[in-house]
Amino acid sequence: MNRLQLVSKSERHPSTVVQVGGCRIGEGITVIAGPCSVEDEEQILRTAHGVRRCGAAVLRGGAFKPRTSPYSFQGLGLKGLQLLRKAGDETGLPVITEVVDTRDVFLVCEYADILQIGARNMQNYALLQEVGRTDRPVFLKRGMNSTIEEWLNCAEYIMKECNSQVILCERGVRTFETYTRNTLDLSAVSVLKNLTHLPVFADPSHATGRPELILPMCLAAIMAGADGIMVEVHVDPARALCDAEQALSIEEFDILMEKINAAADFRRRLGWETLPVFGQR
Amino acid sequence: MNRLQLVSKSERHPSTVVQVGGCRIGEGITVIAGPCSVEDEEQILRTAHGVRRCGAAVLRGGAFKPRTSPYSFQGLGLKGLQLLRKAGDETGLPVITEVVDTRDVFLVCEYADILQIGARNMQNYALLQEVGRTDRPVFLKRGMNSTIEEWLNCAEYIMKECNSQVILCERGVRTFETYTRNTLDLSAVSVLKNLTHLPVFADPSHATGRPELILPMCLAAIMAGADGIMVEVHVDPARALCDAEQALSIEEFDILMEKINAAADFRRRLGWETLPVFGQR
Amino acid sequence: MNRLQLVSKSERHPSTVVQVGGCRIGEGITVIAGPCSVEDEEQILRTAHGVRRCGAAVLRGGAFKPRTSPYSFQGLGLKGLQLLRKAGDETGLPVITEVVDTRDVFLVCEYADILQIGARNMQNYALLQEVGRTDRPVFLKRGMNSTIEEWLNCAEYIMKECNSQVILCERGVRTFETYTRNTLDLSAVSVLKNLTHLPVFADPSHATGRPELILPMCLAAIMAGADGIMVEVHVDPARALCDAEQALSIEEFDILMEKINAAADFRRRLGWETLPVFGQR
Amino acid sequence: MNRLQLVSKSERHPSTVVQVGGCRIGEGITVIAGPCSVEDEEQILRTAHGVRRCGAAVLRGGAFKPRTSPYSFQGLGLKGLQLLRKAGDETGLPVITEVVDTRDVFLVCEYADILQIGARNMQNYALLQEVGRTDRPVFLKRGMNSTIEEWLNCAEYIMKECNSQVILCERGVRTFETYTRNTLDLSAVSVLKNLTHLPVFADPSHATGRPELILPMCLAAIMAGADGIMVEVHVDPARALCDAEQALSIEEFDILMEKINAAADFRRRLGWETLPVFGQR
Secondary structure, three states, X not given: OOOOOOOEOOOXXXXXXXXXOXXXXXXXXXXXXXXXXXXXXXXXXXXXXXXXXXXXXXXXXXXXXXXXXXXXXXXXXXXXXXXXXXXXXXXXXXXXXXXXXXXXXXXXXXXXXXXXXXXXXXXXXXXXXXXXXXXXXXXXXXXXXXXXXXHHHHHHHHHHOOOOOEEEEEOOEXXXXXOOOOEOOHHHHHHHHHHEOOOEEEXXXXXXXXHHHHHHHHHHXXXXXXXXXXXXXXXXXXXXXXXXXXXXXXXXXXXXXXXXXXXXXXXXXXXXXXXXXXXXX | OOOOOOOEXXXXXXXXXXXXXXXXXXXXXXXXXXXXXXXXXXXXXXXXXXXXXXXXXXEEOEOOOOOOOOOOOOOOOHHHHHHHHHHHHHHOOOEEEXXXXXXXXXXXXXXXXXXXXXXXXXXXXXHHHHHHOOOOOEEEEOOOOOOHHHHHHHHHHHHHOOOOOEEEEEOOEOOOOOOOOOEXXXXXXXXXXHHEOOOEEXXXXXXXXXXXXXHHXXXXXXXXXXXXXXXXXXXXXXXXXXXXXXXXXXXXXHHXXXXXXXHHHHHHHHOHHHOOOOOOX | OOOOXXXXXOOOOOOOOEEEOOEEEOOOOEEEEEOOEOOOHHHHHHHHHHHHHHOOOEEEOEOOOOOOOOOOOOOOOHHHHHHHHHHHHHHOOOEEEEOOOHHHHHHHHHHOOEEEEOHHHOOOHHHHHHHHOOOOOXXXXXXXXXXXXXXXXXXXXXXXXXXXXXXXXXXXXXOOOOOOOOEOOXXXXXXXXXXXXXXXXXXXXXXXXXHHHHXXXXXHHHHHOOOEEXXXXXXXXXXXXXXXXXXXXXXXXXXXXXXXXXXXXXXXXXXXXXXXXXXXX | OOOOOOOEOOOOOOOOOEXXXXXXXOOOOEEEEEOOEOOOHHHHHHHHHHHHHHOOOEEEOEOOOOOOOOOOOOOOOHHHHHHHHHHHHHHOOOEEEXXXXXXXXXXHHHHOOEEEEOHHXXXXXXXXXXXXXXXXXXXXXXXXXXXXXXXHHHHHHHHHOOOOOEEEEEOOEOOOOOOOOOEOOHHHHHHHHHHEOOOEEEOHHHHHOOHHHHHHHHHHHHHHOOOEEEEEEXXXXXXXXXXXXXXXOHHHHHHHHHXXXXXXXXXXXXXXXXXXXXXXX
């Protein structure tokens, strides 16, 4: 891997902390939770209050939804941004939402604290450059068939435009396996902790597409070195307009947070950051 | 596959012909040739005259190049569009070039006869919608890890905006095989000829990344039912600024065209269009 | 690729012809046809006479069937071998069948003219060594996720035991695409024609799992350089005990042979063997 | 998934414990350690004493090595079995080794306590049936491109022959990613803990091919629900005859065991077995 000048870890630059509101991403475990998409005021407000109560640090919610079919629900757009902002303001949670068009970047910046680049747009270089010119942290999901090297190059595209607040998120790669929606590549999390100073997240909701796998995959991601988790939570999963099958209820999220906190605590006591790196002989 | 209302083949709509200048894409075999990127005036003009002499119907040349690393040559931008247009005008060839940003679509329309959506942007839905609002034909490459169903949905995104001139191009999918750059999926070409009325191309240059495979893969693609071929040709392959390893010289392209024409002629005599469809019992 | 001493093509050893009965595999196009499995005497005899009449050169039929579930039909075993031999003797066709156990190799040699190694056993090195010690030609299918290099090494395993009659068969690789059963990698056929002197076949029945794709994929495989085609044919496809969905009827196979012969004739006139190899500069 | 009668988890049969010597596989975390291949008496004895001292429960060591090239070291065969047995007897550790040929199964049973089926032979059904007829536990590795469903069917093949002592081991699947040797699929571990009563292991050595990833992947596997870990350890990694790049030294393994034990302890306190299963609504 050549010429990854800005994203690479070094002794002088071992780790980056991204500060958003009172939340310091890259220190301990940060949990980002919320619905796949903002659907209406009641849904986002109730979900926001719910996840906040359980301990989420950031609220997610899609306003512009990239969907496989042009006939599927495409998100509420501007209205979705406004409702998400309102939910963030009411709860005091910073909010993150996806941006999918270079022309929307500055609009989304008005409403969101963190800009998300989705898996399908990971190599949309025009979009990467545009978010690189903002002062907002960028949450960069891995493309479904992107190598670690390609992914780091995409982070480099953003940082080259002088935005150094980049967060990486593993969300599953496409394989032949059909039991899970994608295959969560937790070794990529550990690899990235060795290669880059940027915070690394895992998103087991999108990776697995199965609620019963989210808890064990969150625990495993923490042991792999993840700095945070992104998880889909909905106040009423059965009625979610997208990804209904994998969203957790508030009650489930409450249990999840308890276990995540226990795992984070265990990892701290284990001294994960200072574990020896094998094979250096 | 549900709800592919516009792209689906039917008895009433068995095939689409896209007319560009004097060229009718979807009738016989159309060859699109030219360099990976426009590099300077001499390079594009000499290549354009070369491929025209050999029988290419459309000239390709990149002005906005999506590259894995932000430090690689990114194309000449507007200057590249102008040079490509000049080469098209001098030779009488329609020109095709990639557009990578919604904000550039109308600028690119001023210079190009056909708009290309590259593999990395296949699911950039904002861009698909924007090119769907122009009067230019759209050449939609398959994403490296996209299923046929996802690809057809992307064509549906474009057609839903009322642009019915869409051309599909298979350019290889990502697999575990490392000998070839990607794996050219010629069965997808045959599948598409059954499912959609849109013209289908194959691009063996990008799929294989190896010049020695381009000739046999062109012949195979024609037998699989392709309506056309896109191939990289450079007046001086050894000095190409990108994809130098796979570009054909004018002399090689001349031989390629001769064999493509022979195969097209054979396919016509074979009555490919009216071959029986097995398995309908 | 190191140390492929025996399989590699060279000026002194450009191509191998495997002689089986009156059939010379590696000269022109050889078609191997027959049912997935031998089911009963009437089925195999009627299919054998049918495919012979249409011009098949070798009869296939499984006696030992590797099936995903232990509760699926596993083949007739010895009885299947005997019936296949009888069908070969009645029609004068050489017969090929799969061997799956080192202990069965010499038994199968008593009944079969060619030994098939299936995709699941491509890297069963004990089995490769055992068939390498026989005097029977070996038909080596590519593993579903095997690279070209691994595949050639498996041929090398056989040849190292002093059996130089090896035939390679591309039968599709596993990818994310679900529309076809596997993805037929025709570029691998062209690659192998450059790398090895051994004959190379394609099997579109197993690769695609769809009868409507078999005809175009046979034509494409021939243009990619294949020395032969393996195809599933059943006297009554609807009642086949395995792979019923993809088997061709005798009537369909008759049409297929006519088109294969036309393509073989076209390829000969094109001088495929002496086409220039691009990129050697 | 139909007809998985024997491997499926049920209320009446929630989990299987495989007893080998004093070791109860399926209770807590069992660690299997040792070299890729038995090389000579000193190497295997010193490694065996080393891993035993650190807390390994089972000793691994290959005698029959399936290698990509026929010219690579193929293992010591019978001599390797004898040395492994001696090392097991000296240390009191049960031993596991791979069997690759149906004809060797009863020979290997004389020397080994557990029979390993390697990834390349996962669908070698003749071999599965043969080990199913022994009284030895079978350690069944996942094929590099095998789905969970295919894998469970292979366990069913073994159990159908009346051997109910089967252990499953995830060892990485083949993807497009080249940074790691394969991609360790830890979600498969969690899936299997839901679907089957059989013990499930993970092998991060083969999956990642990188020593620096083994420690985090062991911790992650434990959180995903693994019943055990298989890891390559060599008394002198730099001089290992195969897989030298990924073997741990005894000193590294000692640290690894300490962290594995801490994670096992944490998991027990967390009550992993009784964690709620989300999504059952």
